[in-house]
Amino acid sequence: MGTSVYLFSGGQLRRKDNTLVFESPDGTKYLPVENIQEIYLFGEVDLTKSLLEFCSQKEILLHIFNSEYEYYMGTFYPREHLNAGHVTVKQVEYYLDPQRRLDLARRFVEGAARNMLQVLKYYRNRGKKVEGHLERIQELEGKIPETAEVPALMALEGNIREQYYRAFDAIVLQEDFQFDRRTRRPPENHLNTLISFGNSLLYSAVLRETYKTHLDPRIGYLHTSNYRRFSLNLDVAEIFKPILVDRLIFTVLGKKMITRRDFDAKLEGIYLKESGRKVFVSEWERRLGTTIRHRSIGREVSYRRLIRLELYKVEKHVVEGEEYRPFVAQW
Amino acid sequence: MEDEIRINGTLVWYYTFCPREAWLMSRQMTPDEDDENVVIGRFLHENRQPRGRKEVEVGHSKLDVVRRDSGTLVVTEVKKSRHSLKGARMQVLFYLIELRKRGIEAEGELVVPEERKVERVVLTQEDRVKIEQTVEELRALLRRATPPPPKRIPACKRCAYGEYCWA
Numbered sequence: 001m002g003t004s005v006y007l008f009s010g011g012q013l014r015r016k017d018n019t020l021v022f023e024s025p026d027g028t029k030y031l032p033v034e035n036i037q038e039i040y041l042f043g044e045v046d047l048t049k050s051l052l053e054f055c056s057q058k059e060i061l062l063h064i065f066n067s068e069y070e071y072y073m074g075t076f077y078p079r080e081h082l083n084a085g086h087v088t089v090k091q092v093e094y095y096l097d098p099q100r101r102l103d104l105a106r107r108f109v110e111g112a113a114r115n116m117l118q119v120l121k122y123y124r125n126r127g128k129k130v131e132g133h134l135e136r137i138q139e140l141e142g143k144i145p146e147t148a149e150v151p152a153l154m155a156l157e158g159n160i161r162e163q164y165y166r167a168f169d170a171i172v173l174q175e176d177f178q179f180d181r182r183t184r185r186p187p188e189n190h191l192n193t194l195i196s197f198g199n200s201l202l203y204s205a206v207l208r209e210t211y212k213t214h215l216d217p218r219i220g221y222l223h224t225s226n227y228r229r230f231s232l233n234l235d236v237a238e239i240f241k242p243i244l245v246d247r248l249i250f251t252v253l254g255k256k257m258i259t260r261r262d263f264d265a266k267l268e269g270i271y272l273k274e275s276g277r278k279v280f281v282s283e284w285e286r287r288l289g290t291t292i293r294h295r296s297i298g299r300e301v302s303y304r305r306l307i308r309l310e311l312y313k314v315e316k317h318v319v320e321g322e323e324y325r326p327f328v329a330q331w
Numbered sequence: 332m333e334d335e336i337r338i339n340g341t342l343v344w345y346y347t348f349c350p351r352e353a354w355l356m357s358r359q360m361t362p363d364e365d366d367e368n369v370v371i372g373r374f375l376h377e378n379r380q381p382r383g384r385k386e387v388e389v390g391h392s393k394l395d396v397v398r399r400d401s402g403t404l405v406v407t408e409v410k411k412s413r414h415s416l417k418g419a420r421m422q423v424l425f426y427l428i429e430l431r432k433r434g435i436e437a438e439g440e441l442v443v444p445e446e447r448k449v450e451r452v453v454l455t456q457e458d459r460v461k462i463e464q465t466v467e468e469l470r471a472l473l474r475r476a477t478p479p480p481p482k483r484i485p486a487c488k489r490c491a492y493g494e495y496c497w498a
Contacts, residue, residue: 084359084360086360087358296497305494312495315495322480
């Protein structure tokens, strides 16, 4: 399986014969192209057309972050190489039928809520005061089947997540990382910055796995497809945010691997400095590589693979009518 | 897919051990490309072809190698292992029938380069009936709107659809 490359500094990324080379003030780095599946560009990087052609040919995704503020800008998604018209048609069929679309969207919200509850239960068992939030989420979760339209479901999902994030203060217990309220573009405090950064890494990871299936990432069910941006990856990411991103945040804060010193306050908002990004990304890679025992497949699979399996389940839901049941962590 | 069901030799081969795989393949729902065996298969296909010989298209099938051996036309099918040779034999027989329909008499050959194994395949009247029957069954399967549900068979263990089927 291919690897991910993270380029933090600025420089020039180009094709050199049959390989990739990154030239930066820190030196020249050759990137073995056959193994790479995606490249994250955080710094101010110059790209050439021949590089893009080469990446497309080698099926490499380029995730681009605004170099000053670390916003996720977008992904260079190479020409589809696994085309299966039948799957696309089925995906659209489920999107266009309001009941089927709502049904799938509810499953994503349901899975997300269940995983949030798992995270909170874990901390409740460790004596953190999250009981109230937990109960309110359970209450809200009960209303998912009552939603009659996707926008109402989205709003409910927002309420659930709000309750969930409010529990973070009781888990993190650090003055420097109070939740306050969810802000993005730009995130207005340190915790929000970590949530945004983590979520954008997750969106890109799901996108990369989508590329390996026959699904079209533009057709989402909870998040509206407007044919300009990817939305299916946002849907599937909901399932994994609590168990991959949020747990990672608790780890790096609990172990003081990231502290207030790793942030910069800029004109608008708070940003992770390179030091903080590097720590976060290396922990992220470690987490994606962590394996768990998968019962029906009968062997160990990594979390990265688990994302792919989730997409396969969505594919089977639309193509074969086999009901999609979201992954829920067992601990 | 509604307009015409395109049967080719590879589908016949899949069908002999896993009808579900044949259905998925017929919809271009290709298996996991990162799978080790898929990578090896692709490599064998690209690199183990005898020099100067190319794939030949007959109907909807692509024949690996076609050559002339002291006057007889020989169709070769290259496989990675002997595990599915029974199905591979059906695949070659299907090619021989397709060729005969076009007035070409040929013989077949199965090659497993990894195991240095070569096996001759000659079309008999009995085979002919059997293949035609199989193709009819396959046609009926592919007309279905959804694939047959996954069934655990020994091949699942190394199949590149394993994760798709059992996720």
